[in-house]
Amino acid sequence: MPRQLSFEYVLTSAGLEHGRRLGLDTQGRIVSIDAISAARWDGALAIPGMPNAHSHAFQRALAGVRETPAADSFWSWREAMYRIANALDPDDLYVVALRAYADMLRAGFTSVGEFHYLHHARDGHPTVEMALAIRAAARDAGIRLTLLPVLYSQGGFNRPPTAAQRRFIHASLDDFGRLLEKLAGEPCGVAPHSLRAVPLEMLPRLVSLADDILGRNCPIHIHVSEQPQEVSDCRDLHGRPPIECLAQSVDLDGRWSLVHATHAEPQELDILIRHRPNLVLCPLTEAYLGDGVFPLEPYATRGGTFAIGSDSNVRIDAIEELRLAEYGQRLVHQRRGVLARADGLGMRLWSEAADSGARSLNQTVGALRIGALADLVVLNLDDPLFAGVAAGEALDAWIIGGSAAQIAAVYVGGERRVDHGEIALPAAANRFAAVMHSLHSQSSPGA
Numbered sequence: 169m170p171r172q173l174s175f176e177y178v179l180t181s182a183g184l185e186h187g188r189r190l191g192l193d194t195q196g197r198i199v200s201i202d203a204i205s206a207a208r209w210d211g212a213l214a215i216p217g218m219p220n221a222h223s224h225a226f227q228r229a230l231a232g233v234r235e236t237p238a239a240d241s242f243w244s245w246r247e248a249m250y251r252i253a254n255a256l257d258p259d260d261l262y263v264v265a266l267r268a269y270a271d272m273l274r275a276g277f278t279s280v281g282e283f284h285y286l287h288h289a290r291d292g293h294p295t296v297e298m299a300l301a302i303r304a305a306a307r308d309a310g311i312r313l314t315l316l317p318v319l320y321s322q323g324g325f326n327r328p329p330t331a332a333q334r335r336f337i338h339a340s341l342d343d344f345g346r347l348l349e350k351l352a353g354e355p356c357g358v359a360p361h362s363l364r365a366v367p368l369e370m371l372p373r374l375v376s377l378a379d380d381i382l383g384r385n386c387p388i389h390i391h392v393s394e395q396p397q398e399v400s401d402c403r404d405l406h407g408r409p410p411i412e413c414l415a416q417s418v419d420l421d422g423r424w425s426l427v428h429a430t431h432a433e434p435q436e437l438d439i440l441i442r443h444r445p446n447l448v449l450c451p452l453t454e455a456y457l458g459d460g461v462f463p464l465e466p467y468a469t470r471g472g473t474f475a476i477g478s479d480s481n482v483r484i485d486a487i488e489e490l491r492l493a494e495y496g497q498r499l500v501h502q503r504r505g506v507l508a509r510a511d512g513l514g515m516r517l518w519s520e521a522a523d524s525g526a527r528s529l530n531q532t533v534g535a536l537r538i539g540a541l542a543d544l545v546v547l548n549l550d551d552p553l554f555a556g557v558a559a560g561e562a563l564d565a566w567i568i569g570g571s572a573a574q575i576a577a578v579y580v581g582g583e584r585r586v587d588h589g590e591i592a593l594p595a596a597a598n599r600f601a602a603v604m605h606s607l608h609s610q611s612s613p614g615a
């Protein structure tokens with residue numbers, strides 16, 4: 169049945185508007201936006217739901233792992249991550265992903281791009297069960313999913329895979345194509361893992377395989393330039409850094425999303441500005457792993473925008489990702505308001521990241537406008553954080569001092585999924601603690 173939602177303020181494509189009623193069709197799509205003067209509001213301030221453009225849901229199982237001086241690098245973290253990855257079966261993956269997706273919804277993310285590389289069974293046999301577990305978890309949590317099956321074909325630049333990578337590896341593009349055929353029909357893209365894991369010369373063939381099976385506008389995601397070692401290995405092999413290599417090998421247009429790009433060089437920023445692939449930053453994970461800081465100030469000054477991703481899922485909070493993007497730049501440049509404009513910081517960053525995330529995942533979301541799906545986050549303007557703050561400045565207050573605690577409700581396709589932090593989940597969600605206990609006892613070093 170068609171429905172309506174009324175809010176005291178709505179952040180639409182035209183800016184912040186007072187007193188708006190959204191008319192929705194049976195698919196949860198916005199079909200009208202009308203000015204109204206007084207009503208029983210469904211909430212105070214509605215903003216677009218945030219697409220989470222980069223997630224590895226299973227890594228939610230690594231949140232809270234003990235910090236030690238020996239756990240000091242991306243590469244040592246990767247070993248711990250591999251131990252968890254190799255302990256998961258489809259049922260456990262479902263439970264962990266269900267928890268991750270529920271956390272995302274509560275934190276303002278209404279859709280997710282799942283960069284999924286845990287393909288095979290624990291004994292290495294090909295199966296579609298792991299991908300189907302991800303789809304079931306997203307459906308049961310109520311988050312909108314674009315599945316991004318990952319092609320992982322070698323262990324590192326010209327290096328064979330290790331035993332720990334066995335579940336990720338496809339021996340050939342044909343094998344990978346068979347997986348894609350089983351997943352086509354629901355929102356799906358492809359993700360060459362990185363230039364470490366996929367030979368550069370294989371990329372054009374992967375793109376045509378994706379075109380044939382999934383269609384010519386399916387999204388393509390790749391990790392790039394996350395670690396200095398990866399950049400120098402790429403230079404040693406190809407004579408150029410990763411983003412330059414990509415631009416020479418494929419049409420690096422808006423169907424591509426480059427994840428991290430942390431160590432992008434100045435000439436690679438030129439490529440990002442000129443070709444306009446989507447850039448996906450994951451500030452909390454990049455900080456957690458000690459990756460480094462993407463040169464956001466020169467990129468944004470030239471009009472570059474970015475989507476956000478919760479990546480490792482050790483901490484899931486949409487506004488906190490944006491805060492760290494800005495704060496990282498303040499630390500680097502020793503000044504405030506680096507990404508702000510005359511009309512402020514919060515509205516600009518949230519709107520641009522939501523729009524970029526929607527493009528990155530090829531979903532009709534990310535803006536409250538006619539024709540878009542009604543995925544939205546409602547802020548509680550009665551929260552003490554907003555006391556004395558004008559509605560037009562609420563997102564500035566939120567980005568500087570807020571968190572998911574100020575979210576009153578989250579809607580996906582017009583359906584309320586989160587109500588003051590509460591989300592209804594299937595009974596399997598109650599198995600989360602038991603699954604975590606079992607995973608950590610199986611995956612501790614030496615076990």
Ligand SMILES: [Zn+2]
Nearest residue numbers: 224283391479
């Ligand atoms: Zn990642």
